[in-house]
Amino acid sequence: MTETEVPRIVLERVRVPAHEGRIRLEQWSTDLFQGLASRAAARKACKRGDILLNGETASGSVFVEAGADLTRLEPTGKLPKVFPMALEVVFEDAHMAVVNKPPGYRVNGNLHRTLEHALPHNLAPSDQPDALRQFRPVHRLDRPTGGMVICAKTGRALMALGQQFENRQIQKKYRAICVGKLDGSGEVHEPIEERLAHSSYAVVCSTRSLRTKWVTTIDLWPRTGRTHQLRLHMAHLGYPILGDTLYGTPGEILVGKGLFLWATTLMFTHPISGEALSLEVPEPGKFESFRKREIRRWNKYNEPVKPV
Numbered sequence: 001m002t003e004t005e006v007p008r009i010v011l012e013r014v015r016v017p018a019h020e021g022r023i024r025l026e027q028w029s030t031d032l033f034q035g036l037a038s039r040a041a042a043r044k045a046c047k048r049g050d051i052l053l054n055g056e057t058a059s060g061s062v063f064v065e066a067g068a069d070l071t072r073l074e075p076t077g078k079l080p081k082v083f084p085m086a087l088e089v090v091f092e093d094a095h096m097a098v099v100n101k102p103p104g105y106r107v108n109g110n111l112h113r114t115l116e117h118a119l120p121h122n123l124a125p126s127d128q129p130d131a132l133r134q135f136r137p138v139h140r141l142d143r144p145t146g147g148m149v150i151c152a153k154t155g156r157a158l159m160a161l162g163q164q165f166e167n168r169q170i171q172k173k174y175r176a177i178c179v180g181k182l183d184g185s186g187e188v189h190e191p192i193e194e195r196l197a198h199s200s201y202a203v204v205c206s207t208r209s210l211r212t213k214w215v216t217t218i219d220l221w222p223r224t225g226r227t228h229q230l231r232l233h234m235a236h237l238g239y240p241i242l243g244d245t246l247y248g249t250p251g252e253i254l255v256g257k258g259l260f261l262w263a264t265t266l267m268f269t270h271p272i273s274g275e276a277l278s279l280e281v282p283e284p285g286k287f288e289s290f291r292k293r294e295i296r297r298w299n300k301y302n303e304p305v306k307p308v
Contacts, residue, residue: 009074009130009155012162016068025053025070026060033072034139034162037109050075074155079134083117090148090279094126095157095272097135098279103146103258107137119151130155138162139170142228144243147174147263148281152271160271165225173265174220174230175283177290178239179252181206181214188233198223199233207291208298212252215242215294217287219264230261242290257286 014032029042029051036042045051046060052071053064064070088100099122101107101115108116119135126132136152138161150170152158164170185202204217216239220230228247234240235247242252242260265280 008076009132009158010071011074011132011136011155011158012072013159014070014166016064016066016070018066022063024060025051025058025062025064028064028070029060029072032070034137034165036072037106037140041110045072045075048075048077049073074133080117081112082120083113084121085113085118087115087118087122088281089122090281091277092123094128095152095154096161096270097123097151097153098148098266099123099151100281101141101146101149101263103144106143107140107149115149123151123153126153128154128156132158139165139225141263142231142259142261144245144259145174145261145263146284148266148279149263150266150268154272157271161268164268164271168223169268171265171267172222172263174222175204175262175264175287176218176220176230176234177242177260177287178216178218178234179212179214179242179248180216180239182216182218182237182239188237190233190236192226192229192232195226196224197226197229197233199230201234205291207295208302209294210297210301211294215291217291231259254290257290260287260290262287 012033016028026039026042026046030036030039036045043060049057050073053062054069089097090100091098106114108114116137123135131154132152136158138150138152138158141147141149150161152161182203188199191197200221200223202219204219206214206216209215222229231241231244231247240248240252243254243258245253262283264283267278270277
């Protein structure tokens with residue numbers, strides 16, 4: 001390194017788990033790094049030298065052995081154009097922030113209209129020596145899902161938060177409305193793509209619906225972090241989440257209302273101070289509006305009932 005070179009900040013560092021078959025570096029990078037949303041993005045990162053395999057740059061087409069160390073470095077070059085979308089900032093300090101993502105937007109990726117590209121429009125620059133050139137979300141929400149997302153502003157925060165996610169030390173709770181009448185609470189252990197997946201649920205209330213007879217408002221806790229996990233698990237139980245265009249049925253899709261799934265609670269340790277943080281946002285107004293509207297419609301044509 002020359003005197004004028006600045007050390008590149010490590011964004012993520014992971015170890016490749018035991019696996020069968022031959023899997024390329026670009027695929028592992030997509031699967032293991034939160035900040036890479038597709039194989040195309042991973043392939044470009046490898047070409048730029050942003051991905052290290054056992055400390056060295058490598059082609060994305062290289063097959064990777066179990067136990068290998070993968071490192072993602074902060075990209076150099078021109079920063080992407082800021083997307084001027086206003087976000088609710090739930091928490092912010094010099095090291096990290098938590099923002100409320102609107103549904104319909106990707107967390108990150110090659111598109112301009114992403115949460116990541118909107119962060120500079122909403123967050124203050126960090127004054128720390130390891131400040132990131134670009135604020136980084138440290139986990140993902142599905143595009144149609146709204147709710148809280150943790151974002152890092154410094155390299156230390158990014159690494160520490162990534163470690164908490166890897167060790168399953170960050171607790172997340174979601175609020176959803178499902179089709180049908182579900183009772184009590186339970187656990188779901190249905191594998192996703194042959195990988196262990198575990199979710200918990202608890203019923204908040206069940207209300208009548210002229211459209212589907214019953215809908216049930218529930219709280220959900222993903223114990224693992226598989227893609228579309230909560231949506232798949234509720235569909236597996238026979239109670240798909242209202243508005244789910246992938247795993248529901250056409251009659252459960254409400255024009256212009258989107259998916260009724262929201263990340264409402266985060267519990268984790270501040271990556272620098274060690275303070276225990278418990279952050280919560282209310283369910284969006286469309287949840288209560290839908291329940292009230294469906295009860296009114298049911299009562300208009302049937303004997304009036306109260307929520308149970």
